[in-house]
Amino acid sequence: MENDLFRTIFNETARLNIPAVVIGGLALPAYNVARLTLDIDICILVTSQDVLNQFINALKENDISTLQNPKIDQDLFTVFGKHSEAEIWLKPCDAFSWDDKMVKRIQVYIVNVHVLAIEDFILTKLARRDRSSTDIDDIIQLLIANKDNIDREYMHYRLRWMDLLSDFNEILKKSKIDFGNFN
Amino acid sequence: MEEEKRSPIHITEADVKRAYKKVEKFQRLLKRGKTKEQILNDLLRLIQGGE
Numbered sequence: 037m038e039n040d041l042f043r044t045i046f047n048e049t050a051r052l053n054i055p056a057v058v059i060g061g062l063a064l065p066a067y068n069v070a071r072l073t074l075d076i077d078i079c080i081l082v083t084s085q086d087v088l089n090q091f092i093n094a095l096k097e098n099d100i101s102t103l104q105n106p107k108i109d110q111d112l113f114t115v116f117g118k119h120s121e122a123e124i125w126l127k128p129c130d131a132f133s134w135d136d137k138m139v140k141r142i143q144v145y146i147v148n149v150h151v152l153a154i155e156d157f158i159l160t161k162l163a164r165r166d167r168s169s170t171d172i173d174d175i176i177q178l179l180i181a182n183k184d185n186i187d188r189e190y191m192h193y194r195l196r197w198m199d200l201l202s203d204f205n206e207i208l209k210k211s212k213i214d215f216g217n218f219n
Numbered sequence: 220m221e222e223e224k225r226s227p228i229h230i231t232e233a234d235v236k237r238a239y240k241k242v243e244k245f246q247r248l249l250k251r252g253k254t255k256e257q258i259l260n261d262l263l264r265l266i267q268g269g270e
Contacts, residue, residue, distance in 0.1 A: 040267050065258040068245050120267045146256045167225045176238040210230040
């Protein structure tokens with residue numbers, strides 16, 4: 037898998053200096069959780085159409101193409117390699133966009149591959165417009181596996197920012213995870 | 220911010236038990252020497268095949 041789709045995308049974002057993170061199921065092992073997934077979801081931060089075009093052209097040179105004509109204001113587009121495809125998101129979640137705090141907190145996953153901070157990653161799952169039971173399962177496992185490492189102040193800030201504090205507290209209550217007083 | 224209408228949160232006791240078990244399983248993988256990178260690679264191999 038020397039030249040696989042996933043790594044080529046991250047190599048090109050690194051070369052072009054584009055912040056990029058894995059999101060979705062493939063990001064879970066970074067936080068001690070795993071489940072089967074067949075999706076590659078990668079979120080990039082591009083601030084101009086020019087940079088987005090450079091990225092798309094760089095992928096094209098690696099035989100990775102898109103059938104769409106991606107625009108900077110879209111949520112996502114799909115790219116195709118030889119045997120698989122990846123969704124390239126231009127925002128971490130359909131319900132919110134990148135901000136400086138989020139970018140500063142990006143974590144290293146493995147060499148050249150990054151993930152959102154655990155608090156922001158949880159938020160991508162909780163805030164999704166089409167949030168599913170899988171997202172809730174993921175959140176419960178993420179909380180169990182990381183509850184001592186979560187920045188509670190930042191988590192609280194993010195939940196209030198998206199008006200999701202009551203949803204989060206409901207998960208804590210129903211799952212009986214000892215997270216202390218979190219109101 | 221536009222009003223969101225997400226599905227309600229439904230969690231059963233079985234869901235929580237299963238979640239704890241899955242987290243334990245992951246910890247066992249790490250204890251057996253499997254790295255996060257290897258786990259990611261296993262998932263990528265499944266998705267990407269021989270790409």
